[in-house]
Ligand SMILES: O=C(O)CCC(=O)C(=O)O
């Protein structure tokens with residue numbers, strides 16, 4: 001654990017998280033969503049701009065043509081003077097994002113996209129596509145999962161900072177096989193000129209494994225392995241009820257993404273396992289767990305952790321644990337990431353305001369309130385004592 005708490009560094013990272021929120025990484029689980037979330041209207045209209053009419057497109061547009069003419073004045077400068085078709089496309093993407101119909105269309109598009117891949121992509125290692133626990137995981141991990149007690153799980157884990165667990169998980173042969181499969185995916189993408197959806201808006205490289213047919217295996221990984229652990233270590237963020245996932249690989253190197261900005265994941269619990277290969281740098285840095293309201297608050301010294309990846313070794317943390325990855329300065333680093341989600345937790349969260357069971361800042365505020373209340377009570381008692389003595 002490195003304690004490097006300079007205020008400037010903390011502030012720099014706090015600013016970075018604002019940017020990450022701004023570009024939609026918190027909610028981007030597919031490039032379809034991510035692409036739309038980068039489309040922005042301007043806050044103030046350009047009143048001098050004369051909008052086009054879209055009436056003649058009423059049969060092809062999915063929304064009222066008048067809406068397009070009204071929205072035009074809010075288009076960013078780079079789009080406002082583009083062709084009418086480009087403007088219509090840009091505005092349709094934004095409108096679709098906010099309509100139930102848009103949600104349905106996006107889901108259908110994603111289904112078609114995935115179907116196209118599944119039909120055409122030839123798997124390299126078929127054995128990866130269903131769960132073969134004894135071939136995938138190291139014996140110590142299997143034993144602890146099998147025993148399924150806090151004691152057995154703790155015996156294979158390190159907790160270098162509260163709420164960050166690391167443990168040996170994947171067999172080297174499994175890592176190699178998955179790395180080869182990923183290479184095979186990239187080659188296929190390149191050979192077929194297929195435009196693939198990236199895992200989220202923060203990555204220019206990387207691939208969504210679910211889209212390539214690994215979703216069933218990764219679902220099993222979540223249900224039979226990550227959920228039992230999360231049930232014990234993260235019950236307050238829905239660890240017991242994890243019911244969906246987003247599984248992908250991220251790839252870093254000098255000719256790839258180099259680092260990853262400060263962010264929180266769109267997940268209740270995140271599994272991050274290094275697959276290889278050889279690299280220097282690429283440390284994960286953690287800066288405390290925060291709810292939405294407190295995501296940009298200052299880091300406390302005890303929340304600072306830098307972690308160096310080791311192939312085969314997993315890091316498990318709450319999705320709301322603020323983190324990022326430092327530059328990979330040499331070689332190539334590929335990690336398997338599983339964002340695990342709980343729909344029950346997300347539904348319940350809508351009705352809550354106090355997240356002191358997991359948010360570091362809610363906890364701090366609560367303690368402060370309790371201390372104030374204790375001091376006030378003490379003062380009151382002293383006053384009463386004084387009054388009765390006189
Ligand atoms: O590069 C890493 O190890 C971190 C990746 C990560 O945080 C993410 O993809 O959400």
Ligand SMILES: [Fe+2]
Pocket residue numbers: 263264265270323
């Ligand atoms: Fe992350």
